[in-house]
Amino acid sequence: MKTIKRVVLIGIDGGGTFFEQTDTPNIDRIFKNGVVSRRTLTEIPTISAECWGSMLHGVDCKRHGLTNSIADTTPYPFDSPYPSVFRVIRAAMPEAKLASFCDWNSINIGIIEDGIGVYKYHAKDYDLIDPAIDYINKNDFTLLYFQFDSVDHAGHEYGYGSTEHLEMITKNDGYIGRVVEAIEKRGWLEDTLIMVEADHGGTPGGSHGGATDAEKYVSFFATGGNVRNAELTDMMVRDTPSIILYVLGIDQPLSWMGHVPVGMFPDCMENLPRPEGTPVPGMIVEREAMEEKGEYTTVFADFEPLIYLSFEKNEELPKGTKMHGKLYQVDGVMGHGMRFDDGYLTMSCPSLKESFSLMGWIRPDFCVNEGIVAATGSDCQVEDKLSGFCFSVAAEYIRLRGKAVSKDDLLSVDRIISAQMAEKWMFVALSVDFQNGKLNMSVNFEEFDSYNIPKDMHFQVGTLLYIGQDEKLDKANRLAAVLDDVCLCRKVLDNADLVRLKEYYKVPDVC
Secondary structure: OOOOOEEEEEEEOOOOOHHHHOOOHHHHHHOOOOEEEEEEEOOOOOOHHHHHHHHHHOOOHHHHOOOHHHHHHOOOOOOOOOOOHHHHHHHHOOOOOEEEEEOOOHHHHHHOOOOOOEEEEEOOHHHOHHHHHHHHHHOOOOEEEEEEOHHHHHHHHHOOOOHHHHHHHHHHHHHHHHHHHHHHHOOOHHHEEEEEEEOOOOOOOOOEOOOOHHHHEEEEEEEOOOOOOEEOOOOEHHHHHHHHHHHHOOOOOOOOOOOOOOOOOOOOOOOOOOOOOOOOOOOOOOOOOEOOOOOHHHHOHHHOEEEEEOOOOHHHOOOOOEEEEEEEEEEOOEOEEEEEEEEEEEEEOOOOOOOEEEEEEEEEOOOOOOEEEEEEOOOOOOOOOOOEEEEEEOOOEEEEEEEEEEOOEEEEEEEEEEOOOOOOOEEEEEEEEOOOOEEEEEEOOEEEEEEEOOOOOEOOOOOEEEEOOOOOOOHHHOOOEEEEEEEEEOOOOOHHHHHHHHHHOOOOOOO
């Protein structure tokens, strides 16, 4: 095998396998005699942190444990048994030059470890190229990594496979050409492995997170050194760091789950099994998702549903609902759910001057922030705002904040109940009974907290209901969780209703 001194990994967020549907003259030229995989399997859920985490750490997403919200706020633990490829190279090559140029800065914050001498640079992808070329001109690097984010933004806004999405892939192809040109000018092409890979794809409706072919399969390109001119038929995103260590002559950790794909190099022609890696101690086993049969509003018609969010399909959202930012359709309790790390929904809010209940399934991350599940179009912390409510969760508690009118005076409500919720599906219900002066909160179909309120109390809400945020749109309040089967209804839930719900969801006695 020819000696490889350096590796370049260029990641295209949201690129999927859409490269063939648009002009990519640089990719076509650079990888003409290289290897390609058009069905590289990524992680499920097909979300950025899960996928980039596996591409850099060599394990499945349950082992590295990364989500968008965790990567955005929490440095990756240096003592994790699942180190990134950067950390492994640093241990084997203390003097190696390592660099990461990312549009999505969460990779630099929470996916690549701190304190291991990786040069990290963050800017919009079109502003990454000049600093990266300057770095190439000044440093004989060992690993140079890029993450370009604009393709994914175009996919969310216009749909994956749309004209705008494909045009952004072509623009990213231009960035790739400039990076490779800089390497060529240094005379390094012969001993540099260059790879281009997407983290996930997406749907025409502008979402991802699920397991459709358009979401879970991505393209992979490689050239340089002893790479064969071939098409790979058995590759996963988690194999990428194994390839990097292989060409650098470094043994991969026993905890990793990837291997060098068969057929990529002349001396890798035997189809060996992938290693199983080290399991996560105490890994939470989730309930198997049940099939969504669309029976909810029929079975619970007496609840008088005002808003029901099954999250099965974007087109099934209530009329007038607006999607903001990046939302992800993933496995839920019933069919699909929706992940809200990077986006939120707004919709018309029904009158809440009468009694109502808000309920649904939620699975929060281990995350430091308090994420907002639902809020009316008012700010409960500001004196001169209309009354309204804000229902939020954290890993260890559920909270209701609100302001309501009683005899023309504003009254404040702030109730917190403890609940160990992180990474577990929980059914949470809030009932506001204005007629009887009661506020009840239930967890997993059992009443958890009851609170007396004035009988003449009512909300004077604004015109919008927010799901996953409130009107402040404070990044710190993003909902780091998955929701499923959210319902706002007129029924004040009693114990019999909770029993009915538990039977409907086929929940055993111990949730």
